[in-house]
Structure formats: structure tokens, C-alpha cells
Amino acid sequence: MKAVRIHEHGSTDVLRWEEIQKIECPQNKIRVKIKAAALNHLDIWIRNGLPGFSLPLPLIMGSDGAGIITEVGSQINDFKPGDEIVVQPNRFCGQCDACVRGQENYCQQYGILGETENGVQASEVILDPINIYSKPHHLTFEEAASMPLVFLTAYQMIVKRAQLQSGETMLVYGATSGVGSAAIQIGKFLHANVIATVGDNKKVKHAEKMGADLVINHHQEDWYKLLKGKEINVIFEHIGPATWAYSMRLLAKGGRLVTCGATTGPKVEIDLRHLFSKQQSILGSTMSDLNTFREVLDLIHVGHFFPFVDKIFPFSQVIQAHQRMERREQFGKIVLSSNAQDLTYNV
Numbered sequence: 001m002k003a004v005r006i007h008e009h010g011s012t013d014v015l016r017w018e019e020i021q022k023i024e025c026p027q028n029k030i031r032v033k034i035k036a037a038a039l040n041h042l043d044i045w046i047r048n049g050l051p052g053f054s055l056p057l058p059l060i061m062g063s064d065g066a067g068i069i070t071e072v073g074s075q076i077n078d079f080k081p082g083d084e085i086v087v088q089p090n091r092f093c094g095q096c097d098a099c100v101r102g103q104e105n106y107c108q109q110y111g112i113l114g115e116t117e118n119g120v121q122a123s124e125v126i127l128d129p130i131n132i133y134s135k136p137h138h139l140t141f142e143e144a145a146s147m148p149l150v151f152l153t154a155y156q157m158i159v160k161r162a163q164l165q166s167g168e169t170m171l172v173y174g175a176t177s178g179v180g181s182a183a184i185q186i187g188k189f190l191h192a193n194v195i196a197t198v199g200d201n202k203k204v205k206h207a208e209k210m211g212a213d214l215v216i217n218h219h220q221e222d223w224y225k226l227l228k229g230k231e232i233n234v235i236f237e238h239i240g241p242a243t244w245a246y247s248m249r250l251l252a253k254g255g256r257l258v259t260c261g262a263t264t265g266p267k268v269e270i271d272l273r274h275l276f277s278k279q280q281s282i283l284g285s286t287m288s289d290l291n292t293f294r295e296v297l298d299l300i301h302v303g304h305f306f307p308f309v310d311k312i313f314p315f316s317q318v319i320q321a322h323q324r325m326e327r328r329e330q331f332g333k334i335v336l337s338s339n340a341q342d343l344t345y346n347v
């Protein structure tokens with residue numbers, strides 16, 4: 001069997017599609033033949049290394065995957081060989097107070113497949129049943145693999161943390177990023193007014209296809225002026241210093257800024273006078289609890305949310321796939337597939 005592994009942190013050169021030893025399937029685990037695995041921005045952070053955070057190396061990359069069960073351990077009753085599945089990427093102990101409360105992403109032992117332990121960018125993987133759910137029938141393996149991490153992240157941010165209400169306005173930065181595209185769809189599902197920003201006029205169409213009511217190029221000089229004066233109730237942040245000061249100024253009274261990332265750096269300033277006088281909230285969010293994952297997957301199953309696959313690469317071209325993501329060339333999700341023949345389609 002083969003896997004995308006890193007043995008050290010660094011540039012795309014450290015990515016290897018290499019032969020690894022096949023292991024036995026324990027009684028309480030499930031073997032899955034992976035048909036497709038999506039890339040996330042998290043993969044770049046992990047490949048580069050996280051300051052002050054030691055990851056197990058060598059590490060199989062990848063948090064998002066879909067495939068077919070080929071073997072189940074003797075203690076497994078809920079799944080059988082032949083089942084088509086999608087991977088749930090959160091890892092947690094299932095026994096601590098946070099897990100018992102249903103807040104698995106607050107677990108002391110919380111981790112993510114492809115970060116704190118081996119991931120799913122491999123020809124086959126052995127998984128815990130908590131990481132396995134039925135694949136939506138109407139989606140291809142590539143489409144199914146592209147959705148879980150970004151949708152569970154965006155859903156947790158918007159629904160559970162910021163509690164966006166029908167009729168409110170949400171500003172989403174980076175409409176062609178995975179979480180940005182998912183956020184637009186979730187905002188429209190909640191009957192909110194969604195304003196999205198893009199960094200390139202070529203990306204406007206993608207944002208409109210996701211459902212954005214208004215799309216603004218944030219490289220245009222007057223983008224901030226266009227938004228000033230609008231009542232923006234929720235700001236969906238994952239950018240950091242490049243947008244933070246504008247966000248704080250644009251956020252309405254009682255507004256909520258929710259963030260899951262810091263792609264332009266970790267440090268920002270906050271004017272406390274604005275924060276308390278406008279009664280605003282700043283909310284952090286990471287991944288999701290299991291109920292959120294189930295909720296969002298149910299909505300994917302019935303077609304409320306749709307996939308936005310950008311380009312499909314064979315696993316052997318994982319370096320090219322990372323390069324495309326690092327250059328921000330993609331319009332949606334980049335997926336590795338066992339069936340890929342350099343097939344490209346844009347939504």
C-alpha cells in the first residue's frame with residue numbers, strides 16, 4: 001500500500017507518495033480503501049510545521065477522505081465490507097467531561113486525522129468507527145471527500161458560535177477558499193444576506209455560484225467604502241491582520257466576529273472602546289463537535305449543500321496539488337483521487 005507522507009517539515013519537496021507497510025486490522029477498527037482525499041489549508045500548515053507544536057513523524061497527510069470498506073474487525077457490527085463511506089476527521093477520547101457534554105472539540109486529547117495522528121491520503125487506512133459515516137449516494141468519491149472539514153468548520157463557526165439569524169448580514173472573506181465557499185452556502189441556507197470578498201475579478205463568478213448576494217474585490221481601493229454604513233452582523237474571519245482592523249470597524253452594534261484562522265499572521269489590535277460600546281463579540285472556533293458534523297452531513301445528504309471541486313490530481317501528483325493551493329490558484333477544493341486522469345472541472 002502507498003501513502004502521502006512527510007518525514008520532516010518544509011516546502012513541497014518533503015511530500016512523498018511512498019510504499020508503506022500494510023498493517024493488520026484490529027478487532028475494533030475498520031479498513032477502508034481510499035478512493036479520494038481532499039487537501040485543506042491545514043495540510044500546508046502541517047507540512048511547514050507548527051511553531052511550538054511537535055507532530056508525530058513520519059506522518060500520513062490528509063484529514064478529508066472517502067472510500068469503500070474492505071474489512072471490519074470482529075467487534076464491528078454497524079459497517080460491512082462494500083459500504084461507501086466518508087471520513088469524519090475529528091479525534092477525541094469519548095470519555096472526558098467535554099466529550100460526555102458533546103463538546104468533543106474541547107476534549108483534552110482532541111486531535112485531527114492527518115495532524116496529531118496518521119491521516120487518510122493513502123491507498124488504504126485503518127480507522128476507528130467514530131471516524132466513519134455513510135457517503136452521500138448522489139456525490140462522487142471526489143465530491144464527498146471535498147466537503148467534511150470545510151463544512152463542519154464553517155457550520156460550527158456560523159451556527160454554533162456566531163448564531164447567525166435569518167435576515168442578518170454576514171461578511172465572508174476569501175469566497176473561493178474552502179471555508180469561505182462553505183460559509184456562503186451556509187449563510188444562504190439560514191436566509192441571511194451574504195457579502196463575500198474575493199482577491200481577483202476572475203473569482204467573482206465562483207462566489208456568485210456559491211450564492212453570495214454581493215461580491216467585492218478586496219484589492220479594489222474602495223472596497224471598505226462600499227461596505228461602510230452597511231449593518232454587518234457577523235464577520236467570517238480566517239485571514240488575520242490583513243483584514244482585522246477593517247472588520248472591527250465594519251462590525252455593527254451587537255455584531256459577532258468569528259475566526260478559525262490566521263493566514264496573514266497571528267497578531268492583531270483591538271480597540272476596547274469600540275468593543276464594549278458597540279457590545280461586540282469576538283469568537284474563536286476550531287473544527288466542530290460530533291453533533292455539528294452529523295447535522296452538516298445530514299444537510300449534505302439531502303442536497304442543501306453542494307460540492308465545489310476545483311481540480312483532481314492523482315495521488316502521485318500531491319506536490320503539484322500543494323503548489324496549486326499555495327499559489328492560491330484554486331476555485332474551490334483540490335482533491336487527490338485514485339481514478340484521476342488530470343480531469344479538471346470548475347463549478
Ligand SMILES: [Zn+2]
Nearest residue numbers: 093096099107
Ligand atoms: Zn474527551
